[in-house]
Amino acid sequence: MFLINCPYCGERDQQEFKAGGEAHIERPKQPTELSDDEWAEYLFMRKNIKGVQFERWNHAHGCRKWFNMVRDTSTDDIKAIYKMGEKPPTQ
Amino acid sequence: MTKNLRVKSSEYIDETSRISFKFNGKTYHGFKGDTLASALLANNVHLVGRSFKYHRPRGIMTSGSEEPNAIVQINPGTNRTEPNVRATEVEIYEGLEASSQNCWPSVEFDIGGINNFLSPFLPAGFYYKTFMWPASFWEKYEFFIRHSAGLGKSPTSSDPDIYDHRNIHCDVLVIGAGISGILAAKNAAKNNFKTLLVDEKNELGGLTVYENNEFNKIDNKTPSEWLKKEIEELKVIKNLEIKTRTSVAAYHQYNYLLARENLTDHLEAKDKTNKIRQRLLKIRAKKVILATGALERPLIFNNNDRPGIMLSSAIKKYSEFYGVACGSKNIFFTNNDSAYESAMSLYNKGINVEAIIDIREQSESKIVKKVKEAGIKVYWSHTIVDTTGYKRLNSVSIMKLSNDGTSVTGSKISISCDCLGVAGGWTPAVHLYTQSGSKLKFDEEIKAFLPNQNTSEQISVGSCGGDFKIDEIIKNLNQKLKDTLNINETDLDNIKVEIDQENSKRNIWLLPSDKPLGKTKPFVDYQNDATAKDIKLALREGFRSIEHVKRYTTTGMGTDQGKLGNMHALGIIADTAGVKMGELGTTTFRPPYTPLTFGTIVGRNVGKFFDIFRRTPMNDWHLENKAEFENVGQWKRAWYYPINGETMHQAVQRESKAARESAGILDASTLGKIDIQGSDASEFLNRVYTNAWSKLAIGKCRYGLMLNEDGMVYDDGVTTRLGENHYIMTTTTGGAANVLGKLEDYLQTEWPELDVYLTSVTDHYATASLCGPNSKKILKKIIPDLDLSDENFPHMSFKEAKIGNVQCRIMRISFTGELSFEINVQASYGKHLWEKCIEAGKEFNITPYGTETMHLLRAEKGFIIVGQDTDGTMTPIDLQMDWIVSKKKYDFIGKRSLYRSDTMREDRKQLVGLLTEDPNVVLEEGAQIVSELNQSPVEMLGHVTSSYFSPNLKKSIALAVVRGGKDMIGKQLFVPMESKNINVTVANPVFYDEKNERLNA
């Protein structure tokens, strides 16, 4: 059970949060211009890394804000948390 | 058989309060302070159970939670009965009853014991090898396996006890109240850390509190005397909370731990009532100090499992702590000095010790000399090669060990005895440490795994950290405390410690016998009857991974998770395979450390508190009018309103007719409602719905379909434009929270530039839906001032009005195909609104209808229900709802996916209507649809999604999804059922009023 430092509320128990999958996948601005393969790449393809992974999380039972998290999936060590729109930290 | 083995009084046993209890139907006596195990041993009862596979007689082996054998059923036949309880952990009380498990008809005479003689035929993997063939016999095998397996009996009536959960936040959590835990907690609390100290036992002090080796001294006192003084001092320290009878079950990441606090299990039945039995503590600690101690290891030798064979440390505890002699002719078998401490403990109490058998060549420590001076015979370089005694040990045979420890030489000596204490060294209790995700490292010196890489803020102190001698413990504890608490001085700085000299060690995982291994039974896992032989067999059959060997032989798979024998299993594997133990890795210790009852896990969430439920403001009216309810998400919705003993079918038929013929009323308060405001609200709706929203006039309503990005229908509902920048969206009842979450996601992450604000107002409004040709007349009676003409208030429009002083929002929208008005008021006026409508509707026979009738009415119209007629694989095109998908809009959520080659296939499953050949036959929802009956394998074309008998059409109707169904209108298909095949015809899904004339009736 993680202790997650919501950038808006502070440290809260994991059960208040919802994981939202891989971060930094931008919705294409002009979907109609994309081939089926390109659209499928956006729609379906997600990384499943053993190690450092960039993820989206939502403080669903709190401020309802989305934010980003850098987490080592093998140790569950949370390396960084930053707001939507902010630049990911460089490793 | 029964004789009193209580020796010299102990301060932990209150001999003034005698307690009677029953074990296997027989009455015994013990004292307050006894465990079931100590009281039985005092009565000379060792035989307490039968082993799992061979049904061999087994006795009490330990004095703690690691007990593999003494597994009992508590209070059998009562509603408080509990299986799989360790007798070593049960504190006795007046009226306690317990019985052995895994034996039939009795522990003394056990039919399954025949397996013991069949054991050559029951090797490792026996179950896998034998019961797999022939496959059809599995059910018969399973019956016998389950029947003879000793898993105890669960209670058959509901649990009378109360359980509770509590959240605890602390600076420092100390687990284990032995010497290390007590000193750690004391120093943490003294330095203003909010500290919680927990221990699974009912008394503080761990092993040291009865440590009376005269050669070990702390500040010139015996460790026992010294520690008792420290425990006294704990009581007056601020910032420190102490919880005994509290066992930490799980240690998760980020220092989140679960512990079970046992509050009433040690009380008599009359004192248990109306009290919380157990409390699950959910602890979040800034720092965790693990002081979980070490578990003594047995030795693995031939027939090492007879009743009377115990851990040396347990014999010492029973003698020192409980004042009980475990036998009258005691022998110890050891590879280290600790058995000599146990022997002296017995000797000093006047209990006979016959001999000590030591696999080492010698030891020079003072305690060993003392034992020799006491006249106790020591056999150096000897090992036990066999034991005798079926239900109780009566002798051991010993022989001289070869120099390399792999064989025995010389002649056999037999020694008669009734109790044997085995001492195989100590294994640090690192179970919780590894659960936290931290990593172990094998230590060749002590032949055990030690904490190595910590993942959270934690330290391991005392013997669980690899320090076994008091001087090491105090020195290392002191430094670790200073480092982790960031303090400069502690109580421990000036403690003076004297200890007996270091002893020599000799470790042999599997001790040899004069018989070949195949003819011996050296048990490694007592509970699951796994022997060293089984482990070697597994290796011969090609198993290499420790996890595989464990599962194949069932070593470590019992309720004790192999706390005693896991290290030996690893050692035997390493020796046999010729690898280093450190390279094998260790098996995973999973939570819980000791079993938890379901009651503790669920806490107060039982019965009506099992799950949260939501009721509408009109709920009381539904109850008063005898509605039946159905669960929709967390909501309790009125399902139908039976009158005069109607069946559900009868009630629904009546309600459905009334709604179309005169007037019906539905409680629609549960529909999700999202208030949308902001200058970009219209643009936002354009992007989330498939149809166009920019041109919707203020005061108008529009139905919308929402897709996932994959093009599949996600939710639907009517949205009304209340003002220039203000909309109210309705969602399905079940989808409300997810829709809000999804919309927030897009707003925050993809379109942060949009000026839009979303607020859930589902609970703020109550909604009554008035429906039927007379609904306008009823509404007119309630709100006479409002112009309800089609010109002023047409279908798909909205008005604000007042019912008396109550402000309301009225939408003229319809989910039934009838003229309908949805009236929304502030939730607190919901019942008032409802009663007004009922009152005004009386002359029109207004009929309240529930969700079932609503579903029937909309099915007559072919309106879909998201989640019933769709399942996350249906596009709007599949649903024949092309009309709602805007061709002009450049983009909306899911649009691009509608043009993927897969979503454009002609043979996708499509929504159609089905009519049965016999109009009285109603299809089953979920029934499969085929076009050929005599095909094999038969090709499934789709399934029925909604099916009803329509009272308005006087025939059965159904909606279904059928592959390529759009082009099958008029075609005959079949619905094969168990009893018969039903002929159906594909039809247009709109069965009733295709031209929508009734909306303006």
Ligand SMILES: [Zn+2]
């Ligand atoms: Zn937050």
